[in-house]
Amino acid sequence: MNVVTRGTKNALRSPIRSGAIVIMLSISVALILVMLSARSSVTAQIDQVKTTTATTIDISPAGIQGGMGGGDPLTADQVTTITNTEHVTGVVSTLTDQMGTDDTDLTPSTELGSFGERQQRFEGSGMPSFPMPEGEAGDGATAIRTPPAARTTVTGTSDPNSVATDGGELTLKSGATIDGNSDELIALVGTSLATKNNLSVGSTFTAYGQTITVKGVYETGNNFADNGVVMPLATVQNLTDQAGKVISATVSVDSSENVEATATALESMLGDKADVTSASERAAESLTSLESIESLTLVGVVGAAGTGAVIVLMAMIMIVRERRREIGVIKALGGNNFKVITQFIVESVTLTFIGAVLGMAIGIFASGPLTSALVSTSSSSTTSTTNQMPGGGNPGGMRAMGAGGPRGIAQEAQSNLDQITATLSPAVFAGAIGITFLIAIIGSAIPAWLIARVRPAEVLRSE
Amino acid sequence: MSLTVKKLTKSFSTSGGTVTALNSVDFHVDTGEFASIIGKSGSGKSTLLSLLGALDIPTSGEILVDNEDITKLSSSKQTAYRSKKIGLVFQHYNLIPNLSALDNVILALEFGGVPSRERKDRAVELLEEVGIDADQQKRKPSRLSGGQQQRVSIARALANHPAVILADEPTGNLDTETGKKIFDLLHNLSRSENTTIIAVTHDLDIAGKTDRTFRLQDGKLIKHK
Numbered sequence: 001m002n003v004v005t006r007g008t009k010n011a012l013r014s015p016i017r018s019g020a021i022v023i024m025l026s027i028s029v030a031l032i033l034v035m036l037s038a039r040s041s042v043t044a045q046i047d048q049v050k051t052t053t054a055t056t057i058d059i060s061p062a063g064i065q066g067g068m069g070g071g072d073p074l075t076a077d078q079v080t081t082i083t084n085t086e087h088v089t090g091v092v093s094t095l096t097d098q099m100g101t102d103d104t105d106l107t108p109s110t111e112l113g114s115f116g117e118r119q120q121r122f123e124g125s126g127m128p129s130f131p132m133p134e135g136e137a138g139d140g141a142t143a144i145r146t147p148p149a150a151r152t153t154v155t156g157t158s159d160p161n162s163v164a165t166d167g168g169e170l171t172l173k174s175g176a177t178i179d180g181n182s183d184e185l186i187a188l189v190g191t192s193l194a195t196k197n198n199l200s201v202g203s204t205f206t207a208y209g210q211t212i213t214v215k216g217v218y219e220t221g222n223n224f225a226d227n228g229v230v231m232p233l234a235t236v237q238n239l240t241d242q243a244g245k246v247i248s249a250t251v252s253v254d255s256s257e258n259v260e261a262t263a264t265a266l267e268s269m270l271g272d273k274a275d276v277t278s279a280s281e282r283a284a285e286s287l288t289s290l291e292s293i294e295s296l297t298l299v300g301v302v303g304a305a306g307t308g309a310v311i312v313l314m315a316m317i318m319i320v321r322e323r324r325r326e327i328g329v330i331k332a333l334g335g336n337n338f339k340v341i342t343q344f345i346v347e348s349v350t351l352t353f354i355g356a357v358l359g360m361a362i363g364i365f366a367s368g369p370l371t372s373a374l375v376s377t378s379s380s381s382t383t384s385t386t387n388q389m390p391g392g393g394n395p396g397g398m399r400a401m402g403a404g405g406p407r408g409i410a411q412e413a414q415s416n417l418d419q420i421t422a423t424l425s426p427a428v429f430a431g432a433i434g435i436t437f438l439i440a441i442i443g444s445a446i447p448a449w450l451i452a453r454v455r456p457a458e459v460l461r462s463e
Numbered sequence: 464m465s466l467t468v469k470k471l472t473k474s475f476s477t478s479g480g481t482v483t484a485l486n487s488v489d490f491h492v493d494t495g496e497f498a499s500i501i502g503k504s505g506s507g508k509s510t511l512l513s514l515l516g517a518l519d520i521p522t523s524g525e526i527l528v529d530n531e532d533i534t535k536l537s538s539s540k541q542t543a544y545r546s547k548k549i550g551l552v553f554q555h556y557n558l559i560p561n562l563s564a565l566d567n568v569i570l571a572l573e574f575g576g577v578p579s580r581e582r583k584d585r586a587v588e589l590l591e592e593v594g595i596d597a598d599q600q601k602r603k604p605s606r607l608s609g610g611q612q613q614r615v616s617i618a619r620a621l622a623n624h625p626a627v628i629l630a631d632e633p634t635g636n637l638d639t640e641t642g643k644k645i646f647d648l649l650h651n652l653s654r655s656e657n658t659t660i661i662a663v664t665h666d667l668d669i670a671g672k673t674d675r676t677f678r679l680q681d682g683k684l685i686k687h688k
Contacts, residue, residue, distance in 0.1 A: 002573070002579070006562075006570075009561065010561065013561050325557070326559060326560075329553075329557040329559070330559070330570075330574075331518075331542075331545075332516065332518055332545060332551055332557075333545070333546065333551065333570065333571050333574055333619070334542055334543070334545045334546020334547070334571070334574035334575060334623075335542075335546075335570075335574050336539065336542045339574075455518070455519065456513075456518040456519075456545075457513040457518040457519035
């Protein structure tokens with residue numbers, strides 16, 4: 001029987017005490033695994049957010065935000081300038097319009113309501129007359145404007161996914177997506193608008209005097225967005241006689257380090273014609289909840305590892321004190337410090353190993369639910385925080401229409417949290433095993449020192 | 464192996480002041496001699512034994528084993544001295560409780576540097592020599608009688624062919640008959656193996672049967688027989 005066998009055997013010398021130590025250790029190891037797993041997922045999500053959200057810049061014409069306001073859209077030349085700017089890897093452009101009854105045969109699925117009426121009210125009392133815009137009702141003719149009515153939003157975009165409200169891909173209930181760079185008379189229709197107008201894939205409707213074919217029906221879960229129509233950018237530009245015009249451009253930059261410099265260059269080039277908003281601030285807001293979970297998991301890992309180390313430490317101190325006489329006898333028989341300490345380290349490692357195996361088994365089953373619970377708790381606090389923010393921003397929450405407001409950030413943050421699931425990768429297991437052995441070593445260090453101090457003469461003196 | 468002690472002194476610092484357990488002790492024991500040390504409780508018997516076994520460091524003086532002063536040895540050499548040249552027998556046996564009788568003897572052989580493949584045969588041989596049969600060899604100490612445990616303890620002390628066996632009250636925890644058997648066993652070993660044995664005892668009958676007896680009184684050694 002060598003020193004390793006003796007150490008292993010000693011670990012099971014007192015089944016009840018060893019069992020209690022193993023159970024406490026296994027809980028600690030399970031917590032370490034869960035926290036490492038959650039941390040790994042959150043870190044991956046943070047990296048993803050940093051490489052996506054944090055590398056974009058939103059540009060909108062001066063005075064226009066979320067399809068509201070006034071001013072001139074960005075021109076084709078300005079879009080070309082944006083596209084050719086250094087570090088810019090892509091530009092998603094959009095042009096929106098509100099279609100009234102004269103523009104389309106579609107019936108909006110949402111009511112105008114008091115808010116909508118207020119947005120379309122005219123100055124003065126009664127039903128005044130206004131000159132119609134040039135070209136619509138003859139030269140300078142005075143006509144009665146149509147009374148306020150709900151309208152249908154049409155979005156022309158070079159990337160239909162930009163309409164999604166969750167930052168991911170646009171969810172299609174039926175049909176297929178459309179090519180945002182074509183100029184065909186095709187459209188994706190929001191699910192509530194499609195239901196209201198009995199539209200399905202292959203159906204047609206009229207817009208700006210042209211027949212548009214429905215290629216797909218999308219669903220965002222947002223009432224405003226689901227009452228809309230999405231068409232290729234060039235199609236909307238052609239239909240509304242705004243060739244090359246866009247009201248928002250989302251610019252992708254090659255790396256997060258270049259975002260601020262690129263934003264500055266764009267501001268310089270576009271001057272006061274456009275508002276340039278770097279995504280860094282938005283990303284920071286979006287990352288807050290993720291980083292708080294990351295910090296929480298780090299505290300959890302350190303806390304669980306510390307607890308495990310204290311459990312091993314206290315157990316080994318207790319064992320060493322209890323076996324002082326035995327240690328003295330072994331030394332008196334010619335056992336050196338190295339052999340005695342090795343025997344106790346093997347005992348400690350054996351207990352830790354059994355605890356680790358059990359703890360990892362528990363951790364595998366618990367990591368999913370516990371990560372969800374952790375994310376859920378953080379999600380509640382995020383919602384609570386964003387609900388306290390002042391209102392504003394885009395009314396519908398669609399990214400394409402300027403989701404830079406608090407609602408958009410909240411949705412992005414929630415989306416980031418929703419995408420977190422427990423990841424038990426080999427790296428997570430390696431980390432948990434590494435920490436476990438660190439626990440065993442730390443837990444054995446002080447007992448080893450105590451062992452080295454035991455003098456064999458004490459054994460004879462106590463005879 | 465002869466053993467010579469010269470002016471050996473051991474003092475302890477306590478809260479009440481310095482206590483001198485051994486005061487300039489001198490004696491000599493020849494190879495193969497069976498010597499006994501008697502004395503009242505607290506007279507310094509166990510302290511003397513622990514110094515002879517290199518378990519403790521004297522305040523001053525020399526312990527010459529074959530003309531080599533063991534008090535001057537390094538810590539690692541003292542450990543080697545204990546494992547190879549000294550055999551210890553304790554009043555309370557001090558067997559490792561979770562090891563079988565056989566494994567207790569094997570443990571001493573391991574510390575003595577005996578190759579692992581030879582340990583078991585040697586341990587079995589030693590245990591049989593002291594009267595522990597095959598069934599008893601597999602038992603843990605708690606399932607052996609006091610006499611059997613002391614036999615195992617003696618087998619363990621003999622494991623590495625020690626030149627000196629230091630026995631601290633080897634019969635003190637046994638009944639008279641068993642104590643006599645253990646004494647006979649040690650006595651026979653000293654004769655057959657030519658092993659020097661120094662035993663601390665309260666039992667004057669046993670002390671009377673040894674080759675030489677020393678009395679310790681107030682830390683000073685007085686030759687008794």
